[in-house]
Amino acid sequence: MYGLxxxxxxCLKKCFYCSFKTTVLFSGDSGQKSNKDEKVKEYLKAVKKELGKYRGEVLGSIYIGGGTPTILSSFQLENLFKFFSNNFLFKKKIEITVEANPGTLNKQKLKSLKEGGVNRLSIGLQSLDDRLLKRIGRIHTGKQFLDNFYLAREIGFDNINVDLIFALPGQKMSDWEKTLKKIINIKPEHISLYSLSIEQGTRMYADLKSGRIKPCNEDIEADMYEYAIKILTENGYQHYEISNFAFPHKSSKHNQLYWENKQYLGVGAGAVSFLGGTRLTNVGDIDEYIRKVNTDKLCMVKEKLTGEKAIAEKIILGLRMRKGIKVDKQIEKKFTGPIEELILKGLLERNEKNIRLTYKGLLLANQVFIEFL
Ligand code: SF4
Structure with a gap:
């Protein structure tokens, strides 16, 4: 059984902080030739061809991510779901998630998702503050998000995640508090929050270098994370992974496969699979991906994870979970030294047979992870 x-x-527009390889689609209104229909059609055809390799497998979860999956038309989405149900076996209670962006959703699309079997929606909001949304290059407003959220509820989605980003340039603690409080009020079942990381090659990186924007102060960033943990846990959310909070029984089954080092299949440009201890990565360039699939030459970059590296990867992923990771014989043999040292520094703690990050360790997680590399 796999997660797919x-x-x-x-995407409709490149967000200023985004370092993902995405193609911006335009409809031709500005006089440029539209790349919308042809490119997406060719890509979906290639994706289905690649999916065909796994025909007949049993799936425990499906996660459609991006990019902006809801940029696809209702017809394209329905077609994709039909392809899944015609070609794969679904485990009872399969979790099917689609990432959605406000500004690309409407009633018809939400209905298509629901009828296609999607039972978890993950909406990329980032902030409810329109001034900040504009500053980071998002295509939507806070109100558009709220309208989409209520529409999704009306259509019957009872498992919704909201993605948020904190430590945005110019974001004050009070802005963050306001966004969190408003989100808690509408009670999504799941909230993911990430601190902004400004990567080379992004527009924000250039703005930072030229002094047009200033990064958020590190102390404020830590305060924002601590505040989020406090207010979310006080309001019934379980903090089950460094960046993820959920109501009981609403944690993401698919994402847990990653953190628990289990097998999964990844299909599409740049997608990653993890099978039998080997990580396989598809070519990231969309045109090259389409060309390679069509000529049956799609070969993935393979990396067999063995020995110390495989154990370190397992520990790092496992420590992301609040329950931590069981110290088995392999971990004991290779990493007793760093584990003891991190416990002495107050960054790790033992919890029966597990080790997990302490509260201090959560704030300094990257420093902990480096010790295992
Ligand atoms: S919507 Fe997501 S993937 Fe697309 S540009 Fe923005 S951050 Fe990147």
Whole structure:
């Protein structure tokens, strides 16, 4: 049984902080030739061809991510879901998630998702503050998100994740508090929050270098994370992974496969699979991906994880979970030294047979992870 990830690498506009390989689709209104229909059609055809390799497998979860999967038309989405149900076996209670962006959703699309079997929606909001949304290059407003959220509820989605980003340039603690409080009020079942990381090659990186924007102060960033943990846990969310919070029984089954080092299939440009201890990565360039699939030459970059590297990877992924990771014989043999040292520094703690990050360790997680590399 597998979890299946399908990558849809298209967006309506590049967000200023985004370092993902995505293609911006335009409809031709500005006089440029539209790349919307042809490119997406060719890509979906290639994705289905690649999916065909796994025909007949049993799936425990499907996650359609991007990019912006909801940039696809209702017809394209329905077609994709039909392809899944005609070609794969679904485990009872399969979790099917689609990432959605406000500004690309409407009633018809939400209905198509629901009828296609999607039972978990993950909406990329980032902030409810329109000034900040504009500053980071998002295509939507806070109100558009709220309208989409209520529409999704009306159509019957009872498992919704909201993605948020904190430590945005110019974001004050009070802005973050306001966004969190408003989100808690509408009670999504799941909230993911990430601190902004400004990567080379992004517009934000250039703005930072030229002094047009200033990064958020590190102390404020830590305060924002601590505040989020406090207010979310006080309001019934379980903090089950460094960046993820959920109501009981609403944690993401698919994402847990990654953190628990289990097998998964990844299909599409740049998608990653993890099978039998080997990580396989598809070519990231969309045109090259389509060309290679069509000529049956799609070969993935393979990396067999063995020995110390495989154990370190397992520990790092496992420590992301609040329950931590069981210290088995392999971990004991290779990493007793770093584990003891991190416990002494107050960054790790033992919890029966597991080790897990302490509260201090959560704030300094990257420093902990480096010790295992
Ligand atoms: S919507 Fe997501 S994937 Fe697309 S540009 Fe923005 S951050 Fe990147």
């Amino acid at each position: 990830y399908v990558h849809i690498p298209f």
